[in-house]
Amino acid sequence: MAKIVDARGLPCPQPVIMTRNALQECAAVTTQVAHEPSQQHVARMAARSGCTVQAEKLDDGIYLHIAREGTPLEHTVPQPVGAAGEGPLVLTIPDESMGRGEPELGQILVRGFFHTLGEIEPLPGTIIFFNSGVRLVVEGSPVLEDLLSLCDKGIEILACGTCLDYFGLKERIAVGEVSNMYTIAETLLRAGRVVSL
Amino acid sequence: MTQDGFSVILVLATSHAVRAEKVLAQVDVPCKLIPVPRHLSSNCGVCVRVRRPDRKAAVQALNAAQIEMEGVHDA
Numbered sequence: 368m369a370k371i372v373d374a375r376g377l378p379c380p381q382p383v384i385m386t387r388n389a390l391q392e393c394a395a396v397t398t399q400v401a402h403e404p405s406q407q408h409v410a411r412m413a414a415r416s417g418c419t420v421q422a423e424k425l426d427d428g429i430y431l432h433i434a435r436e437g438t439p440l441e442h443t444v445p446q447p448v449g450a451a452g453e454g455p456l457v458l459t460i461p462d463e464s465m466g467r468g469e470p471e472l473g474q475i476l477v478r479g480f481f482h483t484l485g486e487i488e489p490l491p492g493t494i495i496f497f498n499s500g501v502r503l504v505v506e507g508s509p510v511l512e513d514l515l516s517l518c519d520k521g522i523e524i525l526a527c528g529t530c531l532d533y534f535g536l537k538e539r540i541a542v543g544e545v546s547n548m549y550t551i552a553e554t555l556l557r558a559g560r561v562v563s564l
Numbered sequence: 565m566t567q568d569g570f571s572v573i574l575v576l577a578t579s580h581a582v583r584a585e586k587v588l589a590q591v592d593v594p595c596k597l598i599p600v601p602r603h604l605s606s607n608c609g610v611c612v613r614v615r616r617p618d619r620k621a622a623v624q625a626l627n628a629a630q631i632e633m634e635g636v637h638d639a
Contacts, residue, residue: 475578475610479599512596 369395374409375428376401383412383549390416390435398431404528404545406431411550415557454559455492460500465564474509480564481513490522491562493554496543497527500564505531505539514542525551571619572598573626574606574634581610587629593618606634613639 370393374382382398382405389396390413400406406429410420413433423430464473465480481503484490494517496504503510504526518524524543531537531545555561575581581597588595595614600606614622616638626633 471582472578475582475597478597479610482596482598 369393369397369432372396372398374398374400374405377405383408383547386431386433387412387416390418390433394435396433396435398433399428400431401428403429405429407544408547408550409433412553415553454557456489457554457558457561458491458494459555459561459563460494460496460503461498461563463499463502477503477564478509478513481510481517485513485516485520490517490520493523493525493558494543495525495527495546495551495554497530497551499530499534501526501530501534501536504542505536506541507539508541511541518542525554527551569616570613570639571616571622571636572601572604572639573612573614573622573636574600574604575608575611576632576634577608578610580631581608581612583629584612584626584631587625587631588612588614588622591621591625593622593625595622601639604635604637608634 370389372382372385372389374385377385382400386396386398386409389398398409400409406422409431410422413420413431416435418433418435421432423432462473463477464470465476466473494514502508504514504524508514514524525546526540526543528537528545528547531540537545573584575584585595585597593614595612595618597610598613600609600611604611612622619636619638623633623636
């Protein structure tokens with residue numbers, strides 16, 4: 368019998384936390400969420416925790432049927448310091464321009480950087496945009512074309528939802544996914560290598 | 565991104581590249597500032613990439629705006 372978690376209408380990251388807690392106690396959990404962003408966040412957390420996820424869209428919300436295989440989830444980050452190294456390469460973009468100093472020059476450099484990224488190796492597994500870096504993933508971004516092309520190559524693009532919200536850009540995201548600090552922190556801690564622009 | 569079907573215009577300084585971009589926008593020639601490709605060399609690290617069919621119009625517009633070009637190459 369699956370444990371039911373009703374997270375409809377709850378703000379991010381509550382649905383993720385409630386689902387995670389339920390999975391500590393129960394091997395099968397059904398989480399109800401109201402919107403697709405919550406669905407994505409919960410599903411991603413579950414998948415990364417080794418669970419299977421099936422989504423069902425009903426009139427009263429989205430039902431995520433989550434089944435855990437094997438042992439219970441661990442409560443905290445289990446990786447000891449220094450155990451990383453085999454995870455994906457993660458690139459963080461904390462600013463809309465590259466380097467400090469002249470903003471116009473920084474814009475030229477960041478445009479050049481993302482153009483070049485499409486032509487070299489190794490490619491990062493994930494690119495995380497936060498703070499004013501999120502301006503690069505919205506409509507009108509000078510690097511949108513390059514990011515869409517990187518996305519097509521299978522690179523995961525995450526944009527900090529808090530940051531998009533702060534700048535009033537949440538509705539204008541044009542590439543990647545709106546993410547939260549749980550996913551961002553987990554992605555960073557599970558990375559083999561993190562490169563910050 | 566593939567560079568097939570593009571021309572790159574080398575200029576003398578980064579500020580010229582920025583100005584070139586503005587000039588080309590005024591004449592509706594789509595362009596992109598990109599790092600100078602490895603097989604080319606330039607005084608400036610940034611160049612202007614245009615679609616090859618727009619090459620002639622771009623060069624004319626930059627000449628008219630008195631932006632000195634170091635070279636134009638089909639990429």
